[in-house]
Amino acid sequence: MKRYLLPLIVFAVLLGFLAVGLKLDPREVPSPLIDKPAPAFQLARLDAPDQQVSLQDLKGKVWLLNVWASWCVACRIEHPLLVELAGTGAVPIYGLNYKDKRDDALAWLGKHGDPYVVSLADTQGLVGIDFGVYGVPETFVIDKTGTIRLKHIGPITPDVLRDTILPLVKKLNA
Amino acid sequence: MLALLCGLAAAQEARPRAEDPVLEAQVMRIAEELRCLVCQNETIAGSHADLAVDLRQQIRLQLQQGQSEAQILDFMVQRYGDFVLYRPPVKSSTWLLWGGPFLLLAAALAGLVVNIRRRRLAPAPLQAAESERVRQLLGEEKR
Numbered sequence: 601m602k603r604y605l606l607p608l609i610v611f612a613v614l615l616g617f618l619a620v621g622l623k624l625d626p627r628e629v630p631s632p633l634i635d636k637p638a639p640a641f642q643l644a645r646l647d648a649p650d651q652q653v654s655l656q657d658l659k660g661k662v663w664l665l666n667v668w669a670s671w672c673v674a675c676r677i678e679h680p681l682l683v684e685l686a687g688t689g690a691v692p693i694y695g696l697n698y699k700d701k702r703d704d705a706l707a708w709l710g711k712h713g714d715p716y717v718v719s720l721a722d723t724q725g726l727v728g729i730d731f732g733v734y735g736v737p738e739t740f741v742i743d744k745t746g747t748i749r750l751k752h753i754g755p756i757t758p759d760v761l762r763d764t765i766l767p768l769v770k771k772l773n774a
Numbered sequence: 775m776l777a778l779l780c781g782l783a784a785a786q787e788a789r790p791r792a793e794d795p796v797l798e799a800q801v802m803r804i805a806e807e808l809r810c811l812v813c814q815n816e817t818i819a820g821s822h823a824d825l826a827v828d829l830r831q832q833i834r835l836q837l838q839q840g841q842s843e844a845q846i847l848d849f850m851v852q853r854y855g856d857f858v859l860y861r862p863p864v865k866s867s868t869w870l871l872w873g874g875p876f877l878l879l880a881a882a883l884a885g886l887v888v889n890i891r892r893r894r895l896a897p898a899p900l901q902a903a904e905s906e907r908v909r910q911l912l913g914e915e916k917r
Contacts (some may be wrong), residue, residue: 614777626814627814629811629854629855629857630855630857631854631855632851632852632853632854632856633853671797675801677910699824724828725824725825725828729828729832729853731853732853732854733853734811734812735811735856736813
């Protein structure tokens with residue numbers, strides 16, 4: 601009996617590692633930007649290209665930065681949820697329109713609804729690089745001092761919104 | 775027609791992005807050190823993902839601005855984390871990654887030593903009953 605004990609333990613440990621590994625998503629890379637100041641930016645509004653918005657303009661409130669694009673298929677999955685969230689007024693959502701064409705982006709918002717207070721046009725994707733964006737859609741929670749508190753990669757699910765994002769917003773607003 | 779189009783596309787791809795071949799070689803050397811986050815098993819040098827193209831352009835730009843290789847790698851790590859580096863730094867969160875194989879090697883060697891020592895021990899002398907059975911099996915007559 602004893603001679604089977606060691607292989608059994610090794611097998612159990614291996615099984616444990618594999619089970620944990622199954623649940624990890626290798627595409628979700630932890631962002632080094634958490635709890636760091638959001639990178640400064642100054643971008644034109646999507647709807648009014650002659651007006652600029654900078655990070656400074658958004659200080660003093662808790663807000664979401666949602667990175668989206670009209671070419672991004674996964675953005676459609678989360679979009680109804682964003683529209684619904686905007687309707688509740690729980691937190692202002694700002695859009696970062698990532699590497700998109702203005703006409704396409706505006707048409708997309710017209711078709712699917714516009715949950716954004718303002719969308720900023722990051723045509724070259726340079727602000728996206730500063731935010732470490734690599735998989736649209738991505739959503740950042742940014743606090744009153746302009747510090748990034750959370751990054752969510754991929755479409756927001758109702759669970760993530762209810763259990764993670766909204767409680768965090770509430771805490772930051774308190 | 776289709777073949778012609780493909781040929782054109784290939785020609786487009788092959789064209790070096792910077793005029794200066796020395797600079798381009800430097801860009802590629804740095805890009806070889808960086809992981810593309812969109813297709814994670816490719817380097818930024820080898821990937822055709824949009825982000826990889828943008829990041830190569832970023833490297834090119836920063837080299838032109840006189841940034842050093844270390845500064846550029848630092849720029850990438852600040853944005854995408856240690857994960858972008860194909861050679862992650864040795865620090866508290868990565869010691870298992872670097873040390874793990876050596877730990878396994880040490881454990882295997884220890885196991886081997888224990889095993890060899892155990893085998894070297896002389897087998898226990900046969901009991902009277904066992905000797906009897908051996909004799910029977912070998913077909914020897916009891917003397």
